[in-house]
Amino acid sequence: MRRFVQTVLGILFRHPVTGISIIPRLPDGQIVMIQRRDNGLWALPGGFVDWGESIPTTVRRELLEETGLELVEIQRLVGVYSSPDRDPRIHSICVVVEASVRGTIRPQDTLEVGKVRAFQPDNLPPPPLSHDSEQHLQDYFAGRTVLD
Template sequence: MRRTWRFISTVMGIIFRHPVTGTTIIPVLPDGRIVLVQRSDSEKWGLPGGMVDWGEDIPTAARRELAEETGLELVNIERLIGVYSDPYRDPRLHSISVLVEAKVTGEIEIEDKLEILQAKAYLPEELPLGDLSHDHDRQLKDYLDGKIALVK
């Protein structure tokens, strides 16, 4: 029994004392518009994305999250924009997000209606910067400035 408890304690420590890895996507439609989603928990706009599931790699997680939150199909990951690891970037937990730019196609149709209220495409100059969820203002600024970022 003591050995089992030590095992459980070790696993819980690993799970709850380490950051969770996720991906954030800058979905670019063929006409150059960027798709943002409005989250149901905060009602703030932001980039689509989410946690990497067990057994997934970043491209697979990005493809899945994009489809769930926007209904769009990921055609190609164009480039890595940055890795964001500030412990306070996500108000729920310590997460590390890998930000990628992706060419996407299809029609916007939200599959995960519990998490996402709506999705909308914006021309880069029309993006509602200033009060996006998480650290998505920073992420979009880095993208628009052509930076590759490894930031806390």
């Protein structure tokens, strides 16, 4: 039994977790971003994939929780970011997608999200952005699909 528990703990704590970041585009072309409560910085909405969820299900859930918006369609894969130092909290793999969204901005997770706002693509919040949101946006605007 002890060996089994050690194996399970090793799998859980020695492997990266999977998360998502979303570049949400409103019908008028604006990009929706959140201001995080933990560090006060602006970021793309997103979070960790829950057990039993697919990436599209996580995108739908995180959009609703953090912005109040509804997923219309995932437009494209921007990249998969796996560098061990990309997230200061934990080694995570982040799948970044562009998504068409609709609805009224109204975050449900007010413990994690301070503000939610739509920005014109040429008037996004200035750096620094939280985690590697700045890199995600640079790759997105350059039309790249990244495997890092």
